[in-house]
Amino acid sequence: MTYLDDFEFLGNTNKVPDFIDGLKSGHSLFSLVLSYTETCEIPGITIAGADKDSIKFTPPADAEYLYYGYCKTIDKIPMTPDGKPTPALLTKMALDSANIPHIVINAGSKISPQLPFIQTGLSYGRNILVESAMSDSQVSHAVDYGRMVGKHLASMTDCLIIGESIPGGTTTALAVLRGFGFKAKVSSSIPTNPYELKNEIVNTALERLNSNDPYHVISKVGDPMIAFVAGMLSSASEITKVMLAGGTQMTAVLAFASKIGFNVKNTAIGTTCYISDDTSSNFKSTVLEIADIPVIAVNPGLSNSIFSGLKAFSEGFAKEGAGAGGSIISSMIKTGNDSSDFLKLCEKEYDRLFTSL
Numbered sequence: 001m002t003y004l005d006d007f008e009f010l011g012n013t014n015k016v017p018d019f020i021d022g023l024k025s026g027h028s029l030f031s032l033v034l035s036y037t038e039t040c041e042i043p044g045i046t047i048a049g050a051d052k053d054s055i056k057f058t059p060p061a062d063a064e065y066l067y068y069g070y071c072k073t074i075d076k077i078p079m080t081p082d083g084k085p086t087p088a089l090l091t092k093m094a095l096d097s098a099n100i101p102h103i104v105i106n107a108g109s110k111i112s113p114q115l116p117f118i119q120t121g122l123s124y125g126r127n128i129l130v131e132s133a134m135s136d137s138q139v140s141h142a143v144d145y146g147r148m149v150g151k152h153l154a155s156m157t158d159c160l161i162i163g164e165s166i167p168g169g170t171t172t173a174l175a176v177l178r179g180f181g182f183k184a185k186v187s188s189s190i191p192t193n194p195y196e197l198k199n200e201i202v203n204t205a206l207e208r209l210n211s212n213d214p215y216h217v218i219s220k221v222g223d224p225m226i227a228f229v230a231g232m233l234s235s236a237s238e239i240t241k242v243m244l245a246g247g248t249q250m251t252a253v254l255a256f257a258s259k260i261g262f263n264v265k266n267t268a269i270g271t272t273c274y275i276s277d278d279t280s281s282n283f284k285s286t287v288l289e290i291a292d293i294p295v296i297a298v299n300p301g302l303s304n305s306i307f308s309g310l311k312a313f314s315e316g317f318a319k320e321g322a323g324a325g326g327s328i329i330s331s332m333i334k335t336g337n338d339s340s341d342f343l344k345l346c347e348k349e350y351d352r353l354f355t356s357l
Contacts, residue, residue, distance in 0.1 A: 003332035006339040008273060010295040011288055019268050019294055022159050022241045023333040029157035030095055030102035030245075030330070031232075032066065032323060033164045034059035034109035034117075035225035037125035037133065040168025044197055054078075059165040060113035062088040062322045063104040066095065072114040077353060084312045085353065087321035090300060091163065093345045094324070094331035100161075105149060107142065108224030120145045125223035128175055128205040132220045139219045139227045143260065146231020154236035161270070161330055162232060163245040163323015166225045173252035175202045175221035179209055180255050182289060185282045195280075214259035222256075225249065230257040237263035244268070245326020247275030247283055247319065254290050264291055270326030273299040274319035298329045300346070301339030307350050310343075 009016050039045065040055050058078045061071040065088050071077055078086040095102055104117040108124045122142050125133040134142075154160050177184035185195075205221040218227050229244070230253050236242050244250035250269055275283055276297035287295055303314035313319065328342060335341075 003336065003338045006299045006301070006332065007329070008276060008297040010276065010284055010297065012292045012294050015265070015268070015294045016296065019241060020333055023330050025158045026334050027158040028100050028161055028330050028334070029153060030100050030161045030163065030323060030327060031105055031153060032063055032102060033105045033107050033162065033225055033229055034063055034113065035107045035124070035164065035166040035223060035228070036110045037166060037168050037172050037223040038127040039125070039129065039171050039201065041127065042129060042197070042201065045168050045171055055167045056110040058086070058167050059109045060111045062086055062165040063113040063117065064115055066092050066102060067115050073111055080317065084309050084317050085350065087313070087318050087324040088165070089349060089353070090324040090346060091322045091327045093342065093349055094327035097337065097345055098331035098334040100327070100330060100334065103153070107228040118149060120149070120228065122224045122228065125172065128172060128221050129201045132208060133172065133222050134219045134224065136215055136219045138224070139215045142224050142227035143231035146228040147235040150232030150234065150236035151239065154239035154242070157240055159241040159243060159330070160236050161243045161245050161323060161326045162229055163326060164225050164229065164249055165322050166223060166249065169223060169225060169249045171198050171201055172221065172223040173226065173249045174198055175205050176217060176226055176252040177255055177286065178202055179206060179217040179221050180259070182255065182286055184251070184286050185280065214256060218256060222252070226252050226256055229253045230260060233257045233267065234260055234262045237266040241266045241268070243270045243326045243330065245270050245323035247271045247325070248281065251283060251286055251290070254287065258290055264293055267291070268294045268296060270296045270298070270329040272320050272325040272328070273297045274313060274316070275325070278319065296329050298325055298332065299339055300328055301343040302346070305343060305347060307347060309354070310346055310350055
């Protein structure tokens with residue numbers, strides 16, 4: 001068995017060999033974009049944090065954990081109320097095992113991480129249930145800054161991997177996709193996807209639209225991450241390969257990027273099979289409707305874990321986040337490790353974390 005047996009290839013599979021060859025060089029760079037939407041504060045919309053007051057600490061804590069192996073802004077790594085860990089655990093094991101460098105970007109996080117990062121000065125997104133997410137000028141700034149950062153990072157790597165940490169981002173992503181006319185159904189961090197709540201929020205937000213201008217759609221119903229990462233993709237894909245590491249949110253990024261321009265030949269999405277196999281969403285068909293790009297979905301093998309907290313990812317909790325899928329794919333391709341090798345690394349780290357609590 002090789003790592004290729006853990007991959008599922010979707011979309012434009014003809015481009016997959018070229019993408020894999022690019023990752024085999026080992027000169028990849030992972031970027032984690034931190035952001036925030038006050039939409040996440042609506043009760044029942046996310047489990048990205050132990051409680052409502054702690055949600056805003058999830059993005060910086062994810063970033064700190066990747067660097068230090070522990071967090072500084074909070075006293076333990078982000079986890080659900082019953083102790084299931086952040087997907088950043090998967091990301092960290094992937095990056096560390098393959099020696100893939102990474103950089104953190106603050107693109108609208110309420111709380112800054114206690115580590116070196118690229119500061120954009122972007123404001124966080126507002127609650128789309130009650131008001132517009134951003135002003136039109138804020139969207140323009142986010143795209144412009146994304147283009148600047150994307151161009152700079154792309155010049156340093158053979159493949160720029162972009163992940164995100166934004167609690168509640170699947171809801172704003174759904175609103176953006178619907179705003180662009182896609183009949184999207186999106187995944188959730190919760191096994192029982194709160195469709196009715198999400199649809200209520202999205203339908204209310206979409207009533208605010210009075211134009212089909214892409215920037216207008218993002219300003220009314222989106223979030224800063226979508227605008228910023230679309231800008232990154234727009235410029236970076238003209239220089240090097242770009243892997244959007246994520247599921248639902250990166251589908252919305254792709255949709256917006258298709259409106260403002262990007263190089264399809266250099267773009268792919270990397271995610272986990274927990275997203276691509278999610279029957280409550282239509283991730284696969286939506287991506288294919290947006291752009292003719294390859295999609296790589298990895299099975300990290302977590303269903304075989306001896307720890308219920310890790311096995312939970314395969315049972316519908318979180319599924320993806322903090323760039324986990326794309327990081328695992330890049331790591332396996334560089335190291336030759338398969339899912340059983342990766343699972344051992346994750347279990348060792350999980351044991352370290354939870355015996356130190």
